[in-house]
Amino acid sequence: MLEDKKAVVFAGDYGYIRQIETALKSLCYHNSGLKVYIFNQDIPQEWFRFLRPKLQEIGSDLIDCKLIGPQFQMNWSNKLPHINHMTFARYFIPDFVTEDKALYLDSDLIVTGDLTDLFELDLGENYLAAARSCFGVGIGFNAGVLLINNKKWKSENVRQKLIELTEKEHENVAEGDQSILNMLFHDCYKDLDWNYNFQIGFDYGAAAHNHEFIFQISLNPLPTILHFLSQDKPWNQFSVGRLREVWWHYNLLEWSEVVKHWSEQGLCYTVEEYLPKFHCVNLTNSWNVEKIDYLIQKLPNVHFHLAAFTNMSGELLSLSRFHNVTLYPNILPLLVEKIVEKSDLYLDINHDGKMDIVYEYVKKHQKPMLTFDNTYFSGIPEERYVGICHHDRPDDMVEMIKNFMEGKS
Template sequence: MKTRQKAAIVLAGDYGYIRQIESVLKSLCYHNREMKVYIFNQDIPSEWFRAIRKQMERIGSELVDIKLLDSRLDKSWTAGFAHINYMAFARYFIPEYVMEDRVLYLDSDVIVTGEICHLFDVDLGDNYLAAVAALHGMTSLFNSGVLLIDNKRWKAEGLVEQLIERTKRDWQEVPEGDQSILNSVFSGRWLALDHSYNFPIGYDYGAYIRGELGVFEIPLDPLPLVLHYISPDKPWNTFSSGRLRQIWWDYAMLEWEEIVARVGGGVKPTEPPTRLHLLTLTNTDNLEHIEKLVVALPDCCFHIGAYTAMSGTLARLAQYENVRLYPKIMRVTIEDLMAKADVYLDINHGDKFEDILEEVTDKKIEMLTFDTTVGVGVGAKIFPTTQPQKLVEFLETYKKEEK
C-alpha cells in the first residue's frame, strides 16, 4: 500500500487573527492526523509557533512558519469588506513556499468538524482547483475560503505572477477582492465540491434580511465538514446573529491536552537541549550563509541582534525554531547574550562593531568568520566562504569546554 505524505494545509493571517488561526488548528487536529500546516503571516511571534508546534508534533503533524514579507503582497489591496485585509491575497504565493504537489487552503474563519484529509484523493482532472459554489450555490462563482489546489500545475504555469498582475489591474474594480480575481482567472477551470466542504453558516443573517429562507431548511445534522463563518457576523463578536456560534467557541476553548488525548498522541514534549549558543551582532541584513548555517545546525541556537529595526530579510529567519532575533537591542541584552554565548559568528558584511569584537576577544569567546567577512585585526578562525560546510563541521564537533 502506498503511504500518503502528510497533508499540506495552508492558513494565512496576521497577529490580530491569532485566536481564530489557533481555533482552526484545534479543529483540524481534533479530527485529523499527519498534517503539515503552513501559516502564511508577517507578524506572528516565533514563541507562539514553538509552543503550538510542540503540541502538533505529538499527533504526528508539523507546523511551518512562513514569513510572507514579499513586496509583491501589496498592503493597499483590499477585499471589499472591512473585516478582510491584504493577507487574504497571501494564498496567491502558495506555489512559491509550499513544496507539495497538492495543497488544501483554508480561511481562518472556518471550523473543521471531521476528517478532511480524504480531500487529497479527489481527482481534479484538468482543473486548477476544487472549491464550493458560493452562497449555497445561488451564484455561479466559487467561495475562495476552501481551495483544493493543484500546486504542481500552479507552479508549472506561473500562476503566482498571473494572479498578481490581474490583481494590480483589477483589484479596485472587483467587488470581492481576491475571491473575484481567483474566479476570473479560473473561470470554467474549477471542480465543484459538495457544499459540506465549505458551508457558509456566516451567511445566515444576510439570507434572513434578503428573504432567502430556504437557507434555513438545509440540514445541519450531521454538521457540514467545514463551517465557514463568512460576513462580519462572526461568532467571536460580543454578539452575533448566525447559527452555530457555540460550535466555534467549543473548538476555540479546547485545551491541547484534550486534543492529544482524543487523537491518541504522544507524551507531553520536553524542551530539547541547546548544544551551543551562537551570537551575532550586525548593522546590515547581509549575514554570510546564515540560512544554510541555521538549517545545518538545528541543535544550535542562533542569537542575532541589531541596534536598529530589522528588515524582512532578517525577520523571516524567525520562522526557524533555533533562531532568536533582537531588533533595537539594548546593552543589558547584549550582556546577557555574551554571558551565555559559546561562539561568536562574525559573519556580517559591512562595518564592524569593534567594541563588541574586542569584548568577545577579552571574554575568550570562540570567534568564527568567513574570509569575506573577517574584521581587521580580529583573532578569529577563518573559513572559506566557498565552503560553508567547513564551518558547519567545526561547530558540529565543537565542545563547550574548549573555550
C-alpha cells in the same frame, strides 16, 4: 513521524491568532497526519514553539511561513472591511508548499469531521476545487476553502498570473482576492460539495434577501466544514447566525483534549524536543549576513542570536521562521554584552556594519570567533579568529561549529 502528510494552509496575522488557533484545533481534533503551513508576517516564534509538539504528538507538523520582504507586500485595496490583507497570501502557496496538492482554509471556519475524502478528490486538470458562493446565490465560488492543484500552480506560474491580475484589477473588484481568483479560474475549477464549505455565516445575508431555502438545509449531521463568513462572526459579543456555540466549543477546547482524543485511538508519536546544545551570536547593522540561512538549517541544535542596534531588514526578520533563531532588533549595548557573555561562539559573518564594541565584549568574555574570508574585520589582529573559512565552503564552518559543540559537551 508519518512520511506522507496532507498539506493544509492557513494565513493570517497576529491580530487573528485566536481565530487561527481555533480553526487549527478543530482541524487537528478530527484529522491527523497533517503538514500545516501558517502563512504570516508577524506571529511570534513562541506560539509555534508551544503548538508544534502538540501537532507532533498526533503525527502532524507545523510550519512557520514568514511572508516578509518586498515580494510579499500585498498592498492591494480590499472593499470588504472584515477581510484582512493576509487573505492574498494564498497566492504564494506554490512558493512554500512542497506537496502536489494543498487544502487552503480560511481562519473563520471550523472543521467538524474527517477530511480524507476531500484530500483524495481527483482534481484532474482543474486548478482547484471550490464550493459555489453563498449556496449558489452568490457570484462564482467561495475562496474560503480551496483544494489546490499545487503541482499545476507551480508548473504554470499561477502565482505571477494572480499578482499581475490583482495589480490590474484590485481597485475594480468587489470581493478582493476572491474576485481575482474567480476571474482567473472561472471556467477551470471543480465544484465542491457544500458539505466542505457550508457557509453558515451567510445566514444574515440569506435572511436579508429572503433566501429561506438556506435555513431548510439540514444541519444534522453537522457539515464537515462550517465557514463563518461575513461580518457576523461567532466571536463577536453578539451575532445572529446559527452554530455560534460550535465555534466556541473548539475555541475553549484544550490542546490536551485534542491529544487525548487521538491517544485513546492508539495514535501517539514521539515529540522532537528542541534543546539547543550550543549558542552563537552575531551583532550586525547590515542586512547581509554571509550564509546565515545555510548555517541555521545545517545546525538545528545550535541557537543563533542575531542582534542589531537598528531596525532589521526583511531578509533578517524572515529568519524568525526558524525555531533555532532569536532576533534582537533595536537592542542596547549592555544587552548585547549579556548575550555575548552567555554565548559559546561569536560569528563575525556580517558584511559591513562592523562595530568595535562587540569585539571588546568578545575579548572581555574570552569568546572564540569564527569568520569567512569575505567578512573578517581588518580592524583587529587576524589571530583573534580561531578560524577563517572560505565563503564558498560554508560546510567548513559547519564542521568547526560542530567541533566546538562537541568540545563543550
